[in-house]
Each structure stands twice: as structure tokens, then as C-alpha cells.
Amino acid sequence: MIGDWLKHCKTGHPKCSDGSTTRMPTRLVEVGTHDAPTIRLRRSHGIHEPYLTLSHCWGDTNIKKRITEGDFDMPLEQLPRTFQDAVMVTRRLGFGYLWIDSLCIIQGDETDWEHESANMASVYANGTLNLAASYSTDS
Template identity: 40%
Template sequence: LKQCERYHPRCCQYKVHGYPTRLLQIEMSGTQTSIRLFTVESASFSGNYAALSHRWGPPSSVFSTTKSKLARFQNSIPVSQLPKTFLDAIEITKALGLAYLWIDSLCIIQDSRVDWETESAKMDKVYLNAAVTIAASSSGDTQGGCFLDLVQPASRLPDCPLNKRGWVFQEMVLSSRILHFTQDQVYWQCRETMISNRFTFAPNMIPDGDLPLLWWSWAVDYSSRVFTKPEDRLYAYAGITKFYERLSGSSTIVLGLLRERLPTDLHWSCRGDKPRLRITTTNLPSWTW
């Protein structure tokens, strides 16, 4: 992490102004760990934070912040009640020397539509500005944890359970640095290199040159992902849209299509034999993918 911050200019160039409204503040008293919801004042906040990328599992089983719990969690969150993935992420955050952690189910008020829409619009800032993203890549839910019993043979990182989740796509694209915890090893991924126990290579996560081709490679990947709520597809891509428009400097995205290439991009089609879904709960036009 320190080497990346010091020697990788590409890993720092995409930061933007702004923070999530809330972070988890991690404090130590002797050997005891305490956490609470910390309200971020963007004008004065200067701390680094980690962000967790994880699969929820059944939404009803996720430990979360609600309107009735908010005041209590701002004082203290009971560590003993946290699921294993959250506990492991806290330990990783502490080990990296960071005092703040962002977890979606705790830092967004889950039964407030207003708060959910406000914070989901900031997702690009959450992951672009995080010092590192902790990815519980092989866990199917919040009880799976980050530290797993190693298995052989190694599985491909794209095949991990986490990478099938729709919301995770923008987390992977926008994060400057990611620690993937999988069943066979730990991967470090940043915009300039990827390192595991077995290899090192340069992935060139945001290549120079043909940005429209990059946009459509993202669209192909994203369109194959799974959502608990299909109507979230547009929200979960909003951060990618804003990021691409900043990258290009001139492009405008119209519901998933490039405005300057609209006649060409309207020729998109579905591939494979899976059922073709149409989201009926939103007012999206028929011509967008």
C-alpha cells in the first residue's frame, strides 16, 4: 500500500472531492476494539479509509443501520453482533494502519429511501477516494469472512462469488487499490500492477486509447451480473457513467449508450440463450440495454 501510494501515479490521479456521509470509526483501548458511526464533515475530514466489497446473502440476515438504530450506532456498534466478514474487514483495516472503514449496510440507512438515493449517488466517490478496497471475493454472504481455508486448485478471480454481483462491478472498476481475499490466495490489484502469491503482472485496468471500446467492454461485463432488485441496475451503473465522462472529457452517456455514437450503439443485441429481462418497475425506454 505504501509503495503504491508513493510510486504509482496512475493510482492517485482519479481521486475526486467528496466523501460518504458516514464511516465506521475504529478505536482501540488496550486489546479491545470499539466501533461507531462517524459523520464525515467533508471540509475538515482528512483521514484515509478502507471500503468493503462483499456479498450480502439474504437481505433480511444482514446486520444493518436503520432509522431506529442510527443514534445508538453513532455512539457504539456492538462488535459481538457483527458478522464474520465485517469483523475480518475491521481486522484488515487495523492491520493496514487505517482508522476508518466504509461498509454499505452500516453506513447507509437501509430503511430510508432518501438516504439510500443520496448515498448511492456518491458511490463513485466512495471507491475512488478509498485508500484500499477489501474484497471478500470468495464469500457468498456476510458470514463467510475474508480469511478462508485455502483450497486447491486455484480458482479464477472473475469466477469468485463476489464478482457475479451487480453492485460490485463499479466497486471493482472505481477502486484504485483492491485486496482480494479468495479461497486459494490473496491478490493485490491496483491500476498499475496485480500481485499474488504466484505471479505479478501489469493489468492496465484503464487503458489509454479507445475509450468507446472500454465502455462497451464494461457494458458487456455489467449486463451479465446478478441483482437482488433488478430495478437497481441503473443506480449501480451511475458511478461508472460519471467516471467515464470524466475520463473522456467530452462524452455524454444516455442511459448506457454514448451520445456521440448513438446510431452505432443502438445496434446492441443480446447474446446466448438466457431469458431476456425487461425491468417493468422503471420508466426506461425500450432502446437501452
């Protein structure tokens, strides 16, 4: 059903189908292939691909220690279940990139937080689709 909605957007809305590159977030999660055991957090410089976003309520999971400035791989199984589900949906819809605030913004870095949080409206507005985890205890 989601695929049909996306197809309708691309064929029925001029703005959705113009193919123009939008401003990209600083970092994105590269979700990899359908059965890949890892994801890659990477800087988006040079990436001009559609991406999905995840809107979620932060849970008790502490991922701060994993976030650094450089690109790195992260085992999918170590992520909260909500993030794993978002990665799987992103893959199944045929997209390569996903933006999750708590992964793509360096936690504990005030400068990065100020810069990235100021751009959050643009990140969500330029994403192709927002996934919303409206009730989750694991994110």
C-alpha cells in the same frame, strides 16, 4: 504484502502520494484501536483521513434496526464475521476508518439511500484500498 503494495503506491504513483484530501463519504466506521471491543459509526464531517472500503455480498443478517442518523458505538462481536474481519484488517494496516455500505447508508431510509447510492462510485474511487469478500455467508 498489502503494506508493501500500499507503500509502492504512495512512492510510485503521483496521484497516490499528493496528499490531497478527497471527497469523503457521509458516514464512516471508526475502527478504533487494535483490541477495542466496539466500533463507532460516525458522520465524516471534519474527517479528512484515508479510509478503506468493503465490497461484499449481503447475507441474511438484518442490521437495519441498528442504523440511525447519529454517531453511535456498536459492539464488534454483534457484527457479521465478514465485517469483523474487515475491521481487523483495517486496524492491522494502520487505518482508522472503513466504509461498509450496509452500515454507512441508513437502511430503510429512501432519501438517504438515494443520496448515498448515487455517490458509491466516488466512495470506492476515493478509498485507499478496497477489501473484497468474494465468498462469504455472513455479511
